[in-house]
Amino acid sequence: MSSTLSENETAVAAEGSVPWFAAPPVHDVALELPEWYRDHQAASWQSFLKLQDPGRSDENWRFSDLRKVRFSELIAARPADNVEALVQRAKAERVKDFAAHFVFANNRLIYSEVADLPEGAICLPINQALADHGDIVREHFMKEDASLGGEKFLALHGAATLSGLFVHAPKGCDIEKPIVVHNFSGGDFQAIFPHTLAIAEDNASVSIMDFFESIAEGEQSVIIGGADLIATNGGRVQYVSMQDESDSGPKHVQINSSRAGRDANIVSAFVNLGGSWVRNESINHMQETGADIQIFSANLVSGKQEYDQRTLQSHEAQHTTSDLLFKNALYDEARTIFAGLIQVQPGSHHTDSYQTCRNLLGSEKAEANSMPGLEIDADQVKCSHGSTSGQISDEEIFYLQARGIPAEAARQMISLGFMNESISKLTGAEIKENLFERVERKFASLRNR
Template structure:
């Protein structure tokens, strides 16, 4: 008889072991915040389907597996050839099992334009700045995975753009899970600070090497100063045995402008949380997402747009194409607080079931406490447009080719929003291949 895995106990024991190695650093305010987060994780435990926010996303298969939670990160550039994105240029940082690989990375932007460090380096160099923003936006009081991530916060990126700076080259964070020899688990924490009137583009890419299972738990906190411009892209192309839980938290100040696009090509079990707080007036935020699960993949997108101040605008569009026996979840909430008068907020989720065995669960929500607002939400789930398909066939296009063209057109509304040409072209090619083969 095999002994049941107690993943929670394993994580707590690893935290306590790491704590004994910190010496004087264990008294730092950062570590005290980690300890608080661990206490919250202990109290919360892993969520079950009895929790409303996890009703359609069961973590049982994740927490019942055994992972190496301190995996090695020895890899050469030759191993990454198959994961390269053609013509990609900019600041490209590689993280293997969470650990930064300077020998594989390229930083082209000058330090007086943007500071790009690891999370640990950022705290060592700018402890007051990190403490001002770390764990201030991503709430770990009621989210076990965010609490777990905060407790283990060490690996990841620290990005700081000072007042008025425009960062011309994008920053691409490439997170690779090396699961060639064993199951691996990694906690990634990114802190991004874009000060007043500054501008930045960031892309996060998640890939897997190997046939073993991987578990990535990532939290990215972004602070946008007054009139800041921020583009954030998240691309997931992981293995069939990959578990991914990611939380992106963005805090806006007056007149900040943000674009956030999440594209999930592959992943065995994926949960994306995107939370935006409109913490200033005249804020503008755009949220787009695309997911194309096949096989028995499970993709869950949860979004929250919190309009806390008046005169702000948000526009959200998520699209999914569901193949085979895959499962999709979309839970999107617009929250308008009492003081947030003159709010304009729109949300739309559209899904195509490309297989009769695919399942899509949607839950759009509006919670409004102000009376002078314009808000709408809606969701549709259905089959391919047979009339449009018949039209293409009548013009001599074979049925399978016509279906692929309609799917590409459906996806393009999201992909075209990506302003880094190499990533956009890579996605267009990957999507074309996927819709043409499944």
Template sequence: MTTISEQPMPTSITDEPTWLAKRRATGVDLFKSLAMPTARDEDWRFASVGKLSIDDFAPVEAPANATLDALTERSNLVSTRAGRSVYVDDAPANFEGVSQELAEQGVIYLPLAEAIAQHPELLEKYFLQESTELGSQKFFGLHAATVKAGAVLYVPKGVEIADPFVNYYWTSGARSAVFPHTLVIAEDNSKISVVDLFFSETTENEALNISVSNIHAGANAHVFRKIVQDWNEKTVSFQLDTTVAERDAQVQNVAVNIGAERARFESQTRIEGPGADVKMYSLTVAEESQEFDQRTYQTHNAGNAVSDLLYKNALLDNSRTIFSGLIKVAEGAQQTDAYQTNRNLLLDPTADANALPGLEILANDVRCSHGATTGNVDEAELFYMMQRGISRRVAMQLMVFGFFEEVIEKIDSDELAENVRQLIHNKFESKIK
């Protein structure tokens, strides 16, 4: 078996257009020419790069139909939806397209391969056009060279859709490498919601994930994206996301990070029009030797716009988190409001939280702030609960839920919010003796 560390694997998408072949070739060049990260790289400061390896992972054959059917059945965290896709090891397991009514309004929701074949001009404008600038360019190159799975959502001007589009990405095979891609294009005055969920079939199947998401929000578009990442703790994950917001666009991202052995999340937000308002919320539960590496970049190229980031991390055992964020306000982007907050709750003295917030301001009429706080668990509160028969681990769980509720309540679906609480509960429950 040829692994991806030796040579990016070919995709199964046939008859690709010339523009896509060129972008894939550029991806191959990026992957081959860039070295693996080292501890000397500023973009990887504090990360355990010495333990980072993508060796011996490779795309695998499509799972058996029984596995596809079983995981489709388990893809049930959101019952009311406008569309759903399910992928297992990058193989399509299920795709529920849009209703006839939405299709007549021009809404496109298709698997990536079909979108490339049926709407090449649209895909040429947006697909693989937004790379990362936060350190994982090598891994983005591998994604670009290899990606075949994912969902494309296009919503025309003025179309509003209340129910979400839900994409499930599963791993199943041994040492499987997956490269899912979600592309969201919201034209002017449209309104949509998207949910991306990442899961492992079992607690044992090792996997490598390099996923990419792109959101393009037109003038006065409203986009709400939720991400739930609950890989097993034998998965290495890279999640490379970009958001572009035009005039008066309203974009909200809520990310829930629970799983993976090592997970790196790079989030870039670029505001290109005045009046835009982008909110970014994240919660992370880290335990044992898990490491979550979060890098963010809020760029204001237009004035009179808002971006607001709140990342909360709860750490147990010997886990580690890294948060590194930068707000950049371009020259002339006056009356910018930009905020960045990272809060860490240490539930064990051996846990380690690192924070590097930063500002780069080239305009003089702005309101920008950043901050990071790290606090230990309140032992008096723990003692109070333990005296009433609550185990230490359960008491910690209760404190974590209180810490996270500020983010969980941002989820606009009671069903999904409750399922997120259950996933967090399951993580604690599995370790309670």
């Protein structure tokens, strides 16, 4: 099945510049949405209005450049006009072997293709899922109470989101191939609100690759995205956010929440290559015995880009495990911030939890800030956290050179290897290759400028 949707079938945002502080930015009033969802939107809008802007004194925004955050300048995204070209781009970039492919541009679905979905699996744009499967959506949609500072962004997201994907793998349903989603954004100050809701029920599995890209270079689009990842008894979810927007212009806030039940496994990854300012929040709950969540990130940051990442690993039951590995390669005057907290809740004995952030500094003006944290309230716990910053060692380059590889190529191999260390922990050879090629491409662009 393959279709390119025409304009009037798409979820359409209000045209023109919406006065954001005068009315809630509810899209597409014509679409039949469940009442609970309308209520959720309205309540989110009210919280958005009430919540304070992020402030310097807030520990969750320490080291962040708050000048980057200006809600007042946002306007609703207008429909993209070069839809066919975007679809072609998305098709050229996706993995070859996929279960389904959805392309959104400025909040609107512009293409969908279902290639290979097993019986019983649901994979739909979220607005359609609200209409067809409202009850399942309601059970899991935006249930996160914890926050790492992005409440106001999340409230706005809740008031405005109507694009993105709903994936549901019922008990025992193994969606083997990845589901690919493209989210294009463009236009100065135009905001998109993509949401992913993925549920793997008992012993089911889902893998999603979410691409975030710019329609054109240098436009100051704003992306306020969210993902809810849920896996119950023995279920497995892998979610990769591949953010390769324009290096200058876009501002991207991505807030992901993961909940793993008994013996369930969730892998949540952020690969960031583009964007002028990026804020990732990753909240992870290991809720029942045997729950395991892995959080990986590979970030290649250059120029004046700033990436700000905050994570929580919350162990809420005995025998739960989690592993976090974040890698930043920094060039020029780029900045990164990593703040991670491991919380072992009372009674969550026999927890294994790891957190590592490594920074590879490719320039003296680059700045990497790391703030690892641990709070343990249980016994028989194995936890470690650490962060390192450094340059490529001369000895490593010497070793590669001694095998005939020229110094510059050696330097690049080591940097790529550094990034690959977290990418290689994902599942799926084609996914890893796809991500690796992207990273390689950005390295090449840094080299050739």
